[in-house]
Amino acid sequence: MSSATAVEESTVLVVDDEKPLADLVGTYLEQDGFSVLVSDNGQDAVYQAREQNPAVVILDLGLPGIDGVEVCRQIRTFSDCYVVMLTARVDEVDRLIGLAVGADDYVVKPFSPRELVARVRAMLRRPRRLSISYPSVIDVGELRVDFTGREVQLSEAPVQLTPTEFDVLAVLASDPNRAFSRRELINEVWGQDWIGDEHLVDVHIGHLRRKLQDDPADPRFIRTVRAVGYKMGTG
Incomplete structure (x- = not known):
C-alpha cells in the first residue's frame, strides 16, 4: 500500500487488524484510483490520521486495544474527514448508532469491497452531488x-x-x-x-x-x- 507523506484528496486510511481483509479493501481502492494507507491498531491509526490527513478513514469497530469507537472520538478532535465504521455483528449496529462518535456511515461484515469503494467514492462527491439549490x-x-x-x-x-x-x-x-x-x-x-x-x-x-x-x-x-x-x- 502507499506510504506517501504528502497526501491528496483521494487518500484513504484503512484500519483493520485482519490483514487479508485490509489488503483486499486496499487493493479495490487502489484499482479505483485511491492512494491507500493501512493500519492494524488504534494508536497507529490515530497517528496516521493526524500525520497523513486522509480524506476518508475506513475503521473497524472491533480493534484490539483502543477500539474503533475511541479511535473515532480521537480523530474527531483534529479532523473532519469522512469515517466509515466496519462492524462484524449485526447487533453491534444498534450500539454503534447509539454512540455519538462522529462516524459518517457504517458497513456490516461480510460486505462487498466494490460496494464499500462505491460508498467512499460517493462520499467524496457529496458537495457536488446535492441536488438542492442553496442560497449563499x-x-x-x-x-x-x-x-x-x-x-x-x-x-x-x-x-x-x-x-x-x-x-x-x-x-x-x-x-x-x-x-x-x-x-x-x-x-x-x-x-x-x-x-x-x-x-x-x-x-x-x-x-x-x-x-x-x-x-x-x-x-x-x-x-x-x-x-x-x-x-x-x-x-
Whole structure:
C-alpha cells in the first residue's frame, strides 16, 4: 500500500487488524484510483490520521486495544474527514448508532469491497452531488449557515461540524418550511443508492442538536415532525 507523506484528496486510511481483509479493501481502492494507507491498531491509526490527513478513514469497530469507537472520538478532535465504521455483528449496529462518535456511515461484515469503494467514492462527491439549490447564506435566529464557505456560526462563534453533519443541516436549511423525511435526507446526503438503517439520520440530527445547543424538548433550530422526519425551526 502507499506510504506517501504528502497526501491528496483521494487518500484513504484503512484500519483493520485482519490483514487479508485490509489488503483486499486496499487493493479495490487502489484499482479505483485511491492512494491507500493501512493500519492494524488504534494508536497507529490515530497517528496516521493526524500525520497523513486522509480524506476518508475506513475503521473497524472491533480493534484490539483502543477500539474503533475511541479511535473515532480521537480523530474527531483534529479532523473532519469522512469515517466509515466496519462492524462484524449485526447487533453491534444498534450500539454503534447509539454512540455519538462522529462516524459518517457504517458497513456490516461480510460486505462487498466494490460496494464499500462505491460508498467512499460517493462520499467524496457529496458537495457536488446535492441536488438542492442553496442560497449563499441563511440566518435562522442566532444561527448562520454559510453554504458557499461550508461554515456554521452560532451567536457569531464558529461551530465545528463534520462534512456529513453540515450536509444534513444544509439540506434542512435550504428549504426551512419543508419537512424532510429520513429517506429524503438519505437521498440528498448519502445518495439514492445508499442501503442501511435510515435511523442513521437520527444520529446525525442528535450530533447537530448537541453542537447547536438545541434542546430536543424545545428546539430552536431543528424540529422533529412526527411521522415525517425533520425541518428547520425558527431560531
